[in-house]
Amino acid sequence: MEPCRTPVYSVDNEDQAGASLEFAVPRDIINGFVDNRREYYKFRFQNVFDQWVKQEDIFEKTAKPVIDSVLAGYNGTIFAYGQTGTGKTFTMTGGAEHYSDRGIIPRTLSYLYECTEDRNVHFTTHISYLEIYNEMGFDLLESRNEAYRLDDLQKVTIMEDLDHNIHLKNLSLQLSINEEEALNLLFLGDINRVIAKTPMNQASTRSHCIFTIHIRKREPGCATMRHSKLHLVDLAGSERVSKSGLSGQLLTEAKYINRSLHYLEQVIIALSETDRPHIPYRNSLLTSVLRDSLGGNCMTTMIATIAVDNGNLEESISTCRFSQRVAVINNNPILNEILDPDLLITHLKMEVQCLKEELSLVKEGQRNDRLTVEEIERLHELVKIFLDDPDPEVALSVGADMRKIQYCFCWLKVMFYIVNIYMLITLGYKINFL
Numbered sequence: 561m562e563p564c565r566t567p568v569y570s571v572d573n574e575d576q577a578g579a580s581l582e583f584a585v586p587r588d589i590i591n592g593f594v595d596n597r598r599e600y601y602k603f604r605f606q607n608v609f610d611q612w613v614k615q616e617d618i619f620e621k622t623a624k625p626v627i628d629s630v631l632a633g634y635n636g637t638i639f640a641y642g643q644t645g646t647g648k649t650f651t652m653t654g655g656a657e658h659y660s661d662r663g664i665i666p667r668t669l670s671y672l673y674e675c676t677e678d679r680n681v682h683f684t685t686h687i688s689y690l691e692i693y694n695e696m697g698f699d700l701l702e703s704r705n706e707a708y709r710l711d712d713l714q715k716v717t718i719m720e721d722l723d724h725n726i727h728l729k730n731l732s733l734q735l736s737i738n739e740e741e742a743l744n745l746l747f748l749g750d751i752n753r754v755i756a757k758t759p760m761n762q763a764s765t766r767s768h769c770i771f772t773i774h775i776r777k778r779e780p781g782c783a784t785m786r787h788s789k790l791h792l793v794d795l796a797g798s799e800r801v802s803k804s805g806l807s808g809q810l811l812t813e814a815k816y817i818n819r820s821l822h823y824l825e826q827v828i829i830a831l832s833e834t835d836r837p838h839i840p841y842r843n844s845l846l847t848s849v850l851r852d853s854l855g856g857n858c859m860t861t862m863i864a865t866i867a868v869d870n871g872n873l874e875e876s877i878s879t880c881r882f883s884q885r886v887a888v889i890n891n892n893p894i895l896n897e898i899l900d901p902d903l904l905i906t907h908l909k910m911e912v913q914c915l916k917e918e919l920s921l922v923k924e925g926q927r928n929d930r931l932t933v934e935e936i937e938r939l940h941e942l943v944k945i946f947l948d949d950p951d952p953e954v955a956l957s958v959g960a961d962m963r964k965i966q967y968c969f970c971w972l973k974v975m976f977y978i979v980n981i982y983m984l985i986t987l988g989y990k991i992n993f994l
């Protein structure tokens with residue numbers, strides 16, 4: 561947050577009804593003339609952080625619960641939204657001056673690898689880093705060398721399968737086995753990010769960036785595997801084109817940013833209205849990529865950053881209104897669990913074997929040549945083993961040959977008669993004896 565020039569806001573974290581942020585706007589501040597606009601605006605959120613808050617507190621209260629649910633097998637998203645220059649990148653990535661200024665992404669990596677140290681559970685972590693600039697996707701991790709131009713990066717395109725799942729073509733997934741490797745990937749991606757100067761903010765990021773951690777977790781002896789992903793999203797800042805005095809390339813960027821944020825807002829509004837049959841995800845690359853992360857089976861946290869000085873009040877109130885829309889969306893996180901691929905292969909092999917036997921049974925069912933003496937002797941042996949085995953689950957397996965199966969049935973029938981006759985004789989003997 562920018563330092564406050566006029567104290568027109570107050571934060572109340574003690575209120576029983578939840579944390580609140582209130583703006584008191586003296587009438588003379590509203591454009592300098594008396595009008596009918598409201599003088600007080602009060603918003604309630606899960607947490608409200610004032611400008612002196614420590615990065616650690618933000619991480620503990622906003623990010624940690626999402627990471628815990630991602631480690632348990634649910635998808636998660638944390639995204640920073642707000643006017644340009646209000647601290648989104650500072651919140652997500654952090655400041656370079658002090659170690660304590662580390663933002664949510666590096667802290668998430670530390671916490672994540674700390675949690676996955678448990679040797680009894682097998683974790684695999686992959687990282688991807690996508691940049692969306694002027695409605696085009698770029699892989700921030702593809703180039704192992706520093707990119708000098710945006711075109712040096714691999715272009716990422718979006719594809720949809722028959723089940724409407726989104727796939728990102730050319731977005732690399734980099735394996736990272738520890739915190740150091742993951743941080744190196746973050747730094748590589750950050751170097752590759754497009755940085756342009758605007759009159760509003762000397763280090764403004766003009767693109768949306770999505771840092772995604774893909775996790776696979778398997779517990780020993782467990783037939784299933786859990787897979788989840790955590791999107792950490794630093795959105796480009798919204799800005800009023802007239803106010804920022806942009807022109808040329810920067811104006812084009814601002815238009816793209818504002819348009820994609822507008823589409824994001826449309827999606828959020830549609831999600832917050834429960835009776836809306838259609839959610840317009842396809843309008844932009846950003847909403848298409850975040851499709852499974854805004855509504856649906858995901859735990860989503862939005863961090864809204866605002867400036868509290870008078871000059872930015874209008875944007876700040878608009879950001880708060882948008883955040884309240886987001887807060888009413890109800891997601892139903894679903895556990896992402898699949899059968900372990902190795903076990904799946906074993907099951908499929910067994911199924912193929914059964915199907916092969918069934919097939920040859922159908923084909924060979926027409927054979928009418930007689931069984932040889934050796935074959936008959938072998939079948940007697942198999943039936944004996946089958947009958948002698950006390951295990952009720954034991955199977956009599958004679959191969960896919962209808963003649964052999966029929967012979968075994970006949971032989972079992974003979975055995976059945978023999979046993980019955982024997983029992984009758986024994987019973988008759990006992991009666992006579994009595």
Ligand SMILES: Nc1ncnc2c1ncn2[C@@H]1O[C@H](COP(=O)(O)OP(=O)(O)OP(=O)(O)O)[C@@H](O)[C@H]1O
Nearest residue numbers: 561643644645646647648649650761764765796797
């Ligand atoms: N809480 C904070 N403490 C100290 N400095 C901060 C804080 N928040 C932001 N800043 C500083 O304010 C400036 C703007 O912040 P930042 O780049 O994070 O804004 P942004 O919202 O990401 O902007 P843009 O949308 O233009 O990328 C940076 O120099 C940053 O270091």
